[in-house]
Amino acid sequence: MGWPHPIHPGETPLLSTHFGEVEARTHAGWVARGGYEGLRQALTMTPEEIVAVVKASGLRGRGGAGFPTGMKWSFMPKEDGQPHYLCCNADESEPGTFKDREILRWTPHALIEGCAIGCLGIRADSCIIFVRGEYTEPGRILEAALAEAYAAGSIGADAMGSGKRVDVFVHWGAGAYICGEETALMNAIEGKRGNPRIKPPFPAVSGLFGMPTTINNVETLAAVPPIITRGAAWYAGLSLSSPKSTGTKLISVCGHVRRPGTYEITMGLPMQELIFDLAGGMREGRTLKAVIPGGSSVPILTAEEAATCITDYEGIAAAGSLLGSGGMIVMDDTTDMVFQIMRLAKFYAHESCAQCTNCREGTAWTTRILERILRGEGQASDLDLLLDLADNMTGRTICVLSDSCATPVVSGIKKFRSEFDAYISGARAPVLQEA
Amino acid sequence: MSADPATQEPVFTPARRAHLEQLAPRYPTRQALLLPALWIAQRAHGWVTPAAIEEIAAELGVTTAHVQGVVSFYTMYHTHPVGRHFIQVCTTSPCHMCGATKVVEALLEHTGCIDLGAPSPDGRFTVIEVECLGACGFVTPMLIDDDFIESVTPDGVPELLARYP
Numbered sequence: 001m002g003w004p005h006p007i008h009p010g011e012t013p014l015l016s017t018h019f020g021e022v023e024a025r026t027h028a029g030w031v032a033r034g035g036y037e038g039l040r041q042a043l044t045m046t047p048e049e050i051v052a053v054v055k056a057s058g059l060r061g062r063g064g065a066g067f068p069t070g071m072k073w074s075f076m077p078k079e080d081g082q083p084h085y086l087c088c089n090a091d092e093s094e095p096g097t098f099k100d101r102e103i104l105r106w107t108p109h110a111l112i113e114g115c116a117i118g119c120l121g122i123r124a125d126s127c128i129i130f131v132r133g134e135y136t137e138p139g140r141i142l143e144a145a146l147a148e149a150y151a152a153g154s155i156g157a158d159a160m161g162s163g164k165r166v167d168v169f170v171h172w173g174a175g176a177y178i179c180g181e182e183t184a185l186m187n188a189i190e191g192k193r194g195n196p197r198i199k200p201p202f203p204a205v206s207g208l209f210g211m212p213t214t215i216n217n218v219e220t221l222a223a224v225p226p227i228i229t230r231g232a233a234w235y236a237g238l239s240l241s242s243p244k245s246t247g248t249k250l251i252s253v254c255g256h257v258r259r260p261g262t263y264e265i266t267m268g269l270p271m272q273e274l275i276f277d278l279a280g281g282m283r284e285g286r287t288l289k290a291v292i293p294g295g296s297s298v299p300i301l302t303a304e305e306a307a308t309c310i311t312d313y314e315g316i317a318a319a320g321s322l323l324g325s326g327g328m329i330v331m332d333d334t335t336d337m338v339f340q341i342m343r344l345a346k347f348y349a350h351e352s353c354a355q356c357t358n359c360r361e362g363t364a365w366t367t368r369i370l371e372r373i374l375r376g377e378g379q380a381s382d383l384d385l386l387l388d389l390a391d392n393m394t395g396r397t398i399c400v401l402s403d404s405c406a407t408p409v410v411s412g413i414k415k416f417r418s419e420f421d422a423y424i425s426g427a428r429a430p431v432l433q434e435a
Numbered sequence: 436m437s438a439d440p441a442t443q444e445p446v447f448t449p450a451r452r453a454h455l456e457q458l459a460p461r462y463p464t465r466q467a468l469l470l471p472a473l474w475i476a477q478r479a480h481g482w483v484t485p486a487a488i489e490e491i492a493a494e495l496g497v498t499t500a501h502v503q504g505v506v507s508f509y510t511m512y513h514t515h516p517v518g519r520h521f522i523q524v525c526t527t528s529p530c531h532m533c534g535a536t537k538v539v540e541a542l543l544e545h546t547g548c549i550d551l552g553a554p555s556p557d558g559r560f561t562v563i564e565v566e567c568l569g570a571c572g573f574v575t576p577m578l579i580d581d582d583f584i585e586s587v588t589p590d591g592v593p594e595l596l597a598r599y600p
């Protein structure tokens with residue numbers, strides 16, 4: 001449901017069905033809602049069977065990259081005598097993204113169950129849920145649910161009386177967006193600085209503590225229990241569009257809409273419906289200007305591009321952007337695109353781990369140039385300079401944070417160039433003062 | 436505030452050591468206890484003191500330099516004393532677009548903080564701006580100590596602060 005709003009008829013509640021129900025947070029409440037049935041069934045299946053079902057469902061990673069989950073699991077070695085790890089990524093820090101928090105807060109047992117099934121699928125003894133340090137409330141609710149799940153014997157040394165051991169626990173982050181990058185996340189768990197690692201080796205070969213590891217997003221893992229109980233074909237059938245985009249997707253909508261919140265849609269819903277029906281559209285007298293559909297790292301869409309866009313992996317890619325994490329930032333005609341792009345660049349400059357020169361220097365320099373433009377001190381050559389910098393920041397670094405900073409700059413200049421020009425020519429009054 | 440006797444006490448009292456050791460079986464290395472240990476230290480003293488860094492290094496069998504490197508990487512660990520109540524307000528684009536700066540202004544005004552990051556003269560509050568708190572639909576979100584608070588408006592600030600004496 002569109003938490004904190006009632007279910008909209010345009011939604012398809014699956015993961016969000018019990019958002020807002022306090023009892024669903026408890027073990028008994030979850031069981032009463034059919035919970036732990038997926039895990040019960042998975043405990044009778046072989047790892048190969050679990051992976052096959054997830055593969056056939058078409059589930060793709062909900063953390064940003066959209067990588068097919070079953071395939072990712074199949075990369076894990078079979079019985080190799082080494083410990084395997086599952087890491088659940090609950091670092092949710094990409095501007096515009098606030099959907100995993102609702103799973104953590106309202107249906108923590110759905111996640112615990114998904115983590116346990118994931119462990120069975122990849123032959124891991126334990127799943128470590130990495131929760132960002134700022135998620136004090138969601139993390140505490142999750143910890144309370146874990147304690148209950150252990151006490152009830154749903155997980156632990158003898159999960160649901162199966163004789164199989166499944167451990168799930170929380171590891172708290174401590175502030176740093178970059179720890180959402182999967183290899184940085186593993187370093188954070190290992191007690192190191194959260195610097196991303198060079199790949200290869202890929203995590204399935206050498207990940208957490210050098211062991212085979214899979215990293216999955218909260219929403220990805222929470223989608224697994226219903227796939228087990230209701231079947232891959234049912235999940236794959238949930239699609240209004242492409243067979244490559246199956247199931248439901250939580251979209252957190254923020255910015256200039258009347259009803260910001262987390263909405264659950266069937267893949268393929270027109271973006272127009274999502275913004276104007278579900279999220280309530282623009283405030284009185286305002287018109288839509290731009291949409292960043294998948295978290296701040298994806299290209300900006302104009303209102304025209306959004307008007308015909310289908311909300312799924314392929315549809316948003318066809319419109320020139322990405323579904324990403326499903327964090328949708330909606331901007332109306334009052335938005336100063338230059339300022340907001342500067343603010344995003346500043347975010348990336350602040351969050352760069354500074355290992356790579358192109359990222360460390362590029363994010364800082366990009367921010368400084370955009371600030372200079374906003375102070376009315378920009379030069380005609382600055383836009384080319386920004387695009388040049390962006391080019392140097394793309395595809396040249398250890399992780400894609402650097403690319404993510406370049407993306408809104410490049411798409412912003414391409415699509416809203418006149419706003420940059422207005423500051424540079426002096427047609428528009430500066431909004432920043434000398435620092 | 437560094438003269439606060441509480442910060443002179445060791446981090447690892449028997450109770451806190453037991454808390455840390457309870458987590459140890461989860462990980463194959465002692466070093467993996469570093470982030471949890473730093474949280475325990477910060478909860479104990481309000482910030483991560485130089486003495487705590489030495490203690491943790493010894494406890495986990497890693498170098499002091501390693502602990503210092505990690506502390507400086509993660510923004511939520513304080514390496515200096517902060518006001519009694521620590522306020523972290525989001526001002527990243529989605530929140531900025533919807534009025535977060537007005538909330539920051541109201542916070543500075545009503546806490547008496549001269550500037551972001553500087554404790555208020557009465558030592559009661561420190562206010563800082565932070566990046567996305569992952570609650571972008573609930574503008575303006577903030578953390579006050581360990582409390583996550585959604586949808587704060589400028590008008591709501593005085594009443595909110597009154598809850599933190």
Ligand SMILES: Cc1cc2nc3c(=O)[nH]c(=O)nc-3n(C[C@H](O)[C@H](O)[C@H](O)COP(=O)(O)O)c2cc1C
Nearest residue numbers: 061062063089091092093180181182215216217220
């Ligand atoms: C800078 C950066 C930040 C990221 N932050 C997150 C995050 O907060 N949550 C998340 O699930 N994935 C995040 N990712 C993606 C992860 O690296 C990883 O691809 C994902 O967790 C895999 O899970 P999935 O396959 O289930 O989507 C981030 C990636 C990068 C490069």
Ligand code: SF4
Nearest residue numbers: 353355356359397399
């Ligand atoms: S691209 Fe940036 S954030 Fe990623 S590893 Fe390099 S410096 Fe760190």
Ligand code: FES
Nearest residue numbers: 525530568570571
């Ligand atoms: S931008 Fe403020 S919480 Fe995400």
